[in-house]
Amino acid sequence: MAKSLQEQLLAAGAVDKSRATKLKKAKHKQAKQRARGSVAADEVKISAQLAQAQKTERDRELSRQLQSAQDEKAIKAQIRQLIETNLIDRQGGDISYNFVDQSVVKKLFLSQEQQSALANGHLAIGRLDDSYALIPVPVANKIVERDPDAILVLNTPTCGARNSDDPYLEYEIPDDLTW
Numbered sequence: 001m002a003k004s005l006q007e008q009l010l011a012a013g014a015v016d017k018s019r020a021t022k023l024k025k026a027k028h029k030q031a032k033q034r035a036r037g038s039v040a041a042d043e044v045k046i047s048a049q050l051a052q053a054q055k056t057e058r059d060r061e062l063s064r065q066l067q068s069a070q071d072e073k074a075i076k077a078q079i080r081q082l083i084e085t086n087l088i089d090r091q092g093g094d095i096s097y098n099f100v101d102q103s104v105v106k107k108l109f110l111s112q113e114q115q116s117a118l119a120n121g122h123l124a125i126g127r128l129d130d131s132y133a134l135i136p137v138p139v140a141n142k143i144v145e146r147d148p149d150a151i152l153v154l155n156t157p158t159c160g161a162r163n164s165d166d167p168y169l170e171y172e173i174p175d176d177l178t179w
Contacts, residue, residue, distance in 0.1 A: 075146045082143055083126050083150075088134040090114065099125060099153045101132075108132055118155065125153035
């Protein structure tokens, strides 16, 4: 049987036995490290990919939160602009109108025309920062689409139509009746 190169060199006397043993141990050590290194390299590569995926997901979530905050800020700015541009002046109001804002009864002073328009559903009350604004119903409907909590009073308009189930439907209401 053929001898290995190492055995042949030993037999020829080109290499002494201690040198051959060192070379054999070094070769064995390199082979072992390569085997370990490939497993470790794979683990490092997998953990790096996992960390990159987690970082990407975290960045996406932060981006979503930032976009949500920007959208909310833009909606508030739109509501503010709608209220400020369509604000109805309440100066000279002598009739108090009570309404509820977050379980607290608030009071606005309105004129007779404004009170009847508010009661008939032609005007609405909206929140503007720490104050309240009287605005037309079409504007209030646009605001409700963006944020329903911004409008505090929005009555349904009365068209003069009466309920058909009303037992007093055939009786006329006198014009001079006051409550």
